[in-house]
Amino acid sequence: MGTFYNNAVCDIYIGKSAGKKLMEEIRSAKRNVKIISPYLSPFLIKELIFLHSKGIGISLITTDGIEDFYGNYDRNIDKLIIQNKHIDEEAKASRDNLIALSRTLLLTILGLSVVVLSLVFLLKEWRLFYGFVLVILLFLIRDFTVKKIKNKRIYNYTYRQLFPFKVFVSPDKKSFNRTFIHSKIYIIDNEIVYLGSLNFTGNGVKENHETRIRTTDHNAVGKIVEEVDHLFFNSNLDERNIQFWGRQLYPEPIN
Template sequence: MGTFYNNAVCDIYIGRSAGAKLIQDIRNAKKNVKIVSPYLSPSLIKELIFLHNKGIEISLITTDEIEDFYGNEKNINKLIIQEQQVDEDAKQSYDSLKNLSGILLFVMIGLAIVLIPLIFFLQQPKFGFGFIAVVLLFLIRNYIVGEIRNKKIYHYTYRQLFPFKVFVSPGQGSGSINKTFIHSKIYLIDDEIAYMGSLNFTAKGVKENYETRIRTTDPNAVHKIVEEVNRLLSDSELAERDVQYWGSQLYSEPIN
């Protein structure tokens, strides 16, 4: 893993607002944007979603250190789409049980309404035995209600809004022997402009932090960078977070 290229022609920037030109180039993309950044901010995820909706092809490589995964504004939810499937046989059984539960409730109430006047107004205590039937109906209905609550009629799968990989950070308990942390910050616009440096795709990195970055349109250099990013996107041996796992962590999954 790795790429070396010598004598590239590039611009160098050091200081605050190192991402101003980068954001401008990303917003002006005509075909595609490819990003490698271990950290992301919600506002910049929105930028990628906006470009995707405009028809720009987006590819993203990040880590499970995503800034807004555990926060209140989880824009990662917009990158992972939940799709719900219905088990039709289970749904039919669920509906039948609900109907039966309603019928039993109606019968219990009706029977109680009949028995109470017979016992108290007609002074016929023997009709009190009828409440044994009410209790039995109650127990049966209570069992059915439990079956309704536990009946699983929905199953869930997840898909990505656009292609992205989330690599597992070392120390996250994945069980992987891989210790490599994807710490690179690489940005490609239309496979013609490349940025590299210390600049994360975060609000602070783009605007506030004292960062370093280079920008190059050198065709040979850009070609080498494109090859490396494409390799990470298509054929990496590093441990990844599975989209189905992440989806199940992000969304609730009611069973019925």
């Protein structure tokens, strides 16, 4: 990974609100937006989700230091991970049979209890109370059946991304990575590129004193797009596993 390009024509801005024009052009994207930012803010993720809903192609590269609780306590990456629930039909049929058996056992227990009690009081034969031995046995069988129902897994879960994104593991997370993705790059429609210091956070685009370079230089944009695509598809850097992460974010009832 690495790109060098000389003599690019560009605009330079240094100061606060460095993200104002950037956000205007992201919101006006016609085809796609590609972003590299090690940190994110929830309300800016919502901007990307809105663009995605309009059919704009989004790709995002960030790190596992993504959370920036700017202005609220929302988490952000959660909204980009979708849980899919799958039913094991064979397991469901088995569970339904167990539920039917449990109901039958319950009715049998109630009916047998009524019969035994009625006979005891009508016949004044106290030895008939031994009939409750069978009631207790049926109760234990039903209790075992209910436990099997509770432990029967009929749902399995997988996770997918709302739109393509990569979350690379930081070097201090016991990863084999030795590269921290610290670049801030924004590409709109593969025609406009922003580079600089501003993260895709509220502070980055509004409050901080930042450096922002904007270029529409065709050759420079082409080189940068090539580098970003390489990082996205062929970096071989350690990244967060979407299936593992989804299991941390969502409950997974088994039945």
